[in-house]
Amino acid sequence: MLNLRSLWDRLRSSLWFVPSFLVTGSVALALGLVEIDASGKWTHL
Amino acid sequence: MDSPIRPVAALVRGRLGRLAGHALSHRQLDDHRGRRRVLDHHRRFGPGIESEAVNLLTSVHYNASKIGRNSRIYVEFTCTDVEKFTASQYTSFILRNFMRDRANQTVLGIFLGIFVYCVVVLRTIRGGDEGEFAPSLAVLFGVVLSLVGIGCLIFFIHHIASSIQAESIIKSAADETIDAIDRLFPDEMGGGRVGRVGRRPRARPGLHGLAADPGAGDRLHPGGRRGRPASLRASGRLSSAWNAGSGSSSWRGTLVAVAGGRSAGRWPRRLVHRRPPAHDGPGRGLRRLADCGHRPEGAVAGHQRHHHRRDLRPLPDVRGRGVLNPGPGAHPSASAY
Numbered sequence: 001m002l003n004l005r006s007l008w009d010r011l012r013s014s015l016w017f018v019p020s021f022l023v024t025g026s027v028a029l030a031l032g033l034v035e036i037d038a039s040g041k042w043t044h045l
Numbered sequence: 046m047d048s049p050i051r052p053v054a055a056l057v058r059g060r061l062g063r064l065a066g067h068a069l070s071h072r073q074l075d076d077h078r079g080r081r082r083v084l085d086h087h088r089r090f091g092p093g094i095e096s097e098a099v100n101l102l103t104s105v106h107y108n109a110s111k112i113g114r115n116s117r118i119y120v121e122f123t124c125t126d127v128e129k130f131t132a133s134q135y136t137s138f139i140l141r142n143f144m145r146d147r148a149n150q151t152v153l154g155i156f157l158g159i160f161v162y163c164v165v166v167l168r169t170i171r172g173g174d175e176g177e178f179a180p181s182l183a184v185l186f187g188v189v190l191s192l193v194g195i196g197c198l199i200f201f202i203h204h205i206a207s208s209i210q211a212e213s214i215i216k217s218a219a220d221e222t223i224d225a226i227d228r229l230f231p232d233e234m235g236g237g238r239v240g241r242v243g244r245r246p247r248a249r250p251g252l253h254g255l256a257a258d259p260g261a262g263d264r265l266h267p268g269g270r271r272g273r274p275a276s277l278r279a280s281g282r283l284s285s286a287w288n289a290g291s292g293s294s295s296w297r298g299t300l301v302a303v304a305g306g307r308s309a310g311r312w313p314r315r316l317v318h319r320r321p322p323a324h325d326g327p328g329r330g331l332r333r334l335a336d337c338g339h340r341p342e343g344a345v346a347g348h349q350r351h352h353h354r355r356d357l358r359p360l361p362d363v364r365g366r367g368v369l370n371p372g373p374g375a376h377p378s379a380s381a382y
Contacts, residue, residue: 012145012147013144013145014144015144015149015150015153017150018147018150018151018153018154019150019153019154019157019158020154021154022151022154022155022157022158023154023157023158023161025158026158026159026161026162026165027161027162027165029162029186030161030162030165030166030183031165033166033180033182033183033186034165034166034169034180034183036182037178037180037181037182037183038178038180042181042182
């Protein structure tokens with residue numbers, strides 16, 4: 001339990017953890033939106 | 046010097062903006078009619094629509110990269126200035142949680158995320174012989190992300206400007222200290238939660254446990270029963286390790302926890318570079334408060350002069366057990382709180 005907590009503290013203290021999540025999410029969002037555009041389901045524009 | 050508003054201006058000026066406004070204004074139409082209008086619009090503005098999208102996304106990408114990659118704002122404004130401010134006003138104890146701040150991490154992630162988003166979408170835009178393709182929804186969302194980035198930039202500047210003020214630093218140090226004291230001395234002794242700081246380790250004592258066990262340094266003496274700290278003493282760290290329970294020396298942010306094995310023969314098993322903050326006792330918070338008070342020319346002293354000590358009335362303890370401010374004549378760190 002203490003090891004997990006210290007691991008979580010170390011992850012939270014790092015400048016890699018949260019930005020990596022957000023960058024990964026932005027890549028997934030970009031690919032998803034491009035796929036929607038390519039499929040022709042978005043016809044408003 | 047381009048401003049972050051450039052994507053918005055491009056949206057307003059460009060064809061894509063007109064297309065977006067047109068589409069949003071006709072969203073309520075039936076599908077057939079709306080589709081025909083959109084197709085007509087595409088026919089009218091079709092050639093070159095991918096170049097508009099490229100220009101728009103390049104603009105967003107450029108500004109995001111300017112903020113995130115070139116780091117003129119994030120690094121120079123925050124890290125460098127904060128370090129200068131720390132060196133001139135405070136010690137390194139006080140801004141130890143700068144990297145740990147969730148807002149800083151989130152803003153950095155948003156900037157880098159916008160940058161990467163634009164790179165990925167730009168890669169998919171085609172024109173010319175390959176067949177035109179401009180992902181309009183992705184481009185429109187890129188514009189929305191640029192607005193989010195502007196909001197994050199303003200929030201970040203406000204957050205940094207407020208977090209380096211003396212009141213915020215003292216408040217965070219006081220909260221951390223009170224929290225550590227509450228963990229060490231809960232209302233009902235023996236009712237502490239398992240795994241929290243201050244609970245004496247039972248099965249696997251190591252230097253993590255030493256922080257809560259002031260007498261453990263004696264047991265780690267080279268002549269003691271556990272033995273084998275000679276390698277650490279050779280590296281000059283053993284004396285610091287012996288002081289782990291006192292909370293009085295300045296190494297505590299950099300050394301080092303040793304996960305002790307069950308047998309002394311495997312000790313030390315591994316070294317970590319930095320002790321997790323949850324394992325700190327109240328000594329760190331008290332040290333931070335003392336650092337604030339020991340700077341006569343620092344921000345705390347200026348704060349006291351500015352307010353003529355009118356806000357330094359005795360404060361009630363959070364648990365209603367008395368006052369935290371001992372009154373005139375007390376130590377400066379105590380009166381600063």
